[in-house]
Amino acid sequence: MSKEIRLIKKYPNRRLYDTAISGYITVADVKQMIIDFVEIQVVDAKTGEDLTRQVLLQILLEEEAGGSPILNxxxxxxxxxxxxxxxxxxxxxxxxxxxxxxxxxxxxxxxxxxxxxxxxxxxxxxxxxxxxxxxxxxxxxxxxxxxxxxxxxxxxxxxxxx
Known part of the structure; x- marks a missing residue:
């Protein structure tokens, strides 16, 4: 049994739309999904291009810029x-x-x-x-x-x- 992937659409205005709840979410919400082991896929709403990696890197960058970075x-x-x-x-x-x-x-x-x-x-x-x-x-x-x-x-x- 494979785990269902949560589809998130990213719009040109940088807003994220969670198709599972039919509503807009924040990057912090995506981070919480990752923490909760929810598998996600972020795609460009217009082109369908996979943007998952970009969003994950954005979350890492924000975490590393915070008070307790992991990567020296x-x-x-x-x-x-x-x-x-x-x-x-x-x-x-x-x-x-x-x-x-x-x-x-x-x-x-x-x-x-x-x-x-x-x-x-x-x-x-x-x-x-x-x-x-x-x-x-x-x-x-x-x-x-x-x-x-x-x-x-x-x-x-x-x-x-x-």
Missing amino acids: NLMLCQFIRMYGQASQSIFAPFMEQNMKLFHDWQKVAQDQGSGNSAWFSNPFTDGLKQQNQQMLSWQQSLQQQTVKFWQDMGVMPKSHEK
Whole structure:
């Protein structure tokens, strides 16, 4: 069973029209749909051109311009360096996989923290310490994989260990 895609039409006046509710919405509404895992497609109301990517990038840009950006200058420079490189085609699947791994970890951590697991049921256990250690281990592993990827792609210099 495939998930239904919510169709949003973008008009020349930059207004967004949600066909599911037959009404105008804001970019903030689209952002909330994304947060709620609603699959969307934004199309130009006149030409039918797919504008989904543009709207998603607009949401990212607005979030990054806010108080707590995720992407620092070094990361942005590394992304820019990827464009036009032979490695660009494998970068997207690499990032998708890492984001999925992080999301899966986050979901497990949230489930455990909300009482959906016996892990935190006893306040005298070291469940929190164990979770923190697992997160640290996961972060270190991901960091090593990421550095190796960037080094193999020639974006980062390889470290010269003796």
